Amino acid sequence: MLSEAPAAFHLLSKPTGAQCNLDCDYCFFLSKELLYPDSRFRMTDDTLELYLRQLIEAHWRVPEVTIAWQGGEPTLMGLDFFRRSVEIAQRHLRPGQRALHTIQTNGTKLDAEWAAFFKEHGFLVGISIDGPREIHDAYRTTRGGRGSFDQVMRGLDALRAAEVDWNALTTVHAANAGRGREVYRFVRDDCGARFVQFIPIIERVPDAEANGTVPWSSWRDRPLYVQEGNAVTARSIDGEGYGRFLIDVFEEWVRRDVGEVYVQMFDVALANWYGEPPGLCVHCETCGDALALEHNGDLYSCDHFVEPDHLLGNIAEHDLIDLVASPRQRRFGLDKRETLPQYCLDCDVRFACHGGCPKDRFISTPDGEDGLNYLCAGYKLFFHHVDEPMRIMCDLLRQGRAPSEIARRYAARDAEP
Ligand code: SF4
Numbered sequence: 001m002l003s004e005a006p007a008a009f010h011l012l013s014k015p016t017g018a019q020c021n022l023d024c025d026y027c028f029f030l031s032k033e034l035l036y037p038d039s040r041f042r043m044t045d046d047t048l049e050l051y052l053r054q055l056i057e058a059h060w061r062v063p064e065v066t067i068a069w070q071g072g073e074p075t076l077m078g079l080d081f082f083r084r085s086v087e088i089a090q091r092h093l094r095p096g097q098r099a100l101h102t103i104q105t106n107g108t109k110l111d112a113e114w115a116a117f118f119k120e121h122g123f124l125v126g127i128s129i130d131g132p133r134e135i136h137d138a139y140r141t142t143r144g145g146r147g148s149f150d151q152v153m154r155g156l157d158a159l160r161a162a163e164v165d166w167n168a169l170t171t172v173h174a175a176n177a178g179r180g181r182e183v184y185r186f187v188r189d190d191c192g193a194r195f196v197q198f199i200p201i202i203e204r205v206p207d208a209e210a211n212g213t214v215p216w217s218s219w220r221d222r223p224l225y226v227q228e229g230n231a232v233t234a235r236s237i238d239g240e241g242y243g244r245f246l247i248d249v250f251e252e253w254v255r256r257d258v259g260e261v262y263v264q265m266f267d268v269a270l271a272n273w274y275g276e277p278p279g280l281c282v283h284c285e286t287c288g289d290a291l292a293l294e295h296n297g298d299l300y301s302c303d304h305f306v307e308p309d310h311l312l313g314n315i316a317e318h319d320l321i322d323l324v325a326s327p328r329q330r331r332f333g334l335d336k337r338e339t340l341p342q343y344c345l346d347c348d349v350r351f352a353c354h355g356g357c358p359k360d361r362f363i364s365t366p367d368g369e370d371g372l373n374y375l376c377a378g379y380k381l382f383f384h385h386v387d388e389p390m391r392i393m394c395d396l397l398r399q400g401r402a403p404s405e406i407a408r409r410y411a412a413r414d415a416e417p
């Protein structure tokens, strides 16, 4: 079975399960508490040790292991938990092997002590910022329903003061649709971000009317969110809106920020145009190497499929590498390519898109085949829009020149009468 195991894989670990101090309206992950009704939602030291040992052993063929924390809100574990995790990892690393520590947080609990710890151990911190106050506070709210903007900015200030490596995770949804450039300028200029990821909010529900706007943590009789249903909530972005948002950002970025600001989607596109692995499962041909670990050691196929049908097993009963290499998980990853509808197989930008994430494939193609990505219209818009500049940047790269030279061509074009 080990021959099927990837040399490296990505695993998001959730030490507090779905528990969070915020109550963001669009966060369907909050409903995953329902999977563990009697739990205290705290990863035990035994599970922490077991997990890190197995993770590091599974990466025996590569020099670097990524140890990624996410939630829920992982900082609710307290700083000592992460101090222990660094110590345990250090103990298990082989000579010459190193750990890359990452954490995804809402930022509200961060202060100078956290920041100093992150800096000392080289953590890469992802912090969720949806845009200027009015946009950020539209959905990213406290349990009392107040906006979290000020708390997040305080946390970010602490990271910046300690010069911690950080990136912005910015969701794209109904409240910032049509405002790509404004949102991008805010995270770049006001926040100082040099790494930005845009993540489309798509909340699938069986009936958009009934389930349109309620939050997932306090919804009476809330269901467990699973990847089912062909409708979306009112908060969700639509395909075309997502494409236009990305184009709006791209038009700003390509004129002044190439090589200065890393926007994940643009880097992924450039890699696919250049013929290199894009580094983001959504736009890879196959997936299955980005799994999720719950606080009790349960391993799921993907962070977006933390649901009973995609539970691979518990690492206390099966070694992590065996679960990652299992035929079931390999099949999960291959299905991304093998279940594409004919419409995608015939698509001229399939090399860049690869049909997007399977979780979003719930609409029908124009000729009625199931399994088309809900964002397809946006992907087509965006990938067609960037075709020419991507070719130009690839040519520059092949000539050993900097892709940022493209800005001059845009400046010349913009100056034309
Ligand atoms: S299901 Fe989607 S998010 Fe999960 S690994 Fe595959 S492409 Fe990535």
Ligand code: SF4
Residues within 6 Å of the ligand: 343, 344, 345, 347, 348, 349, 350, 353, 354, 355, 356, 372, 373, 375, 376, 377, 379, 380
């Ligand atoms: S753009 Fe649409 S048709 Fe083309 S590969 Fe992507 S999802 Fe499929």
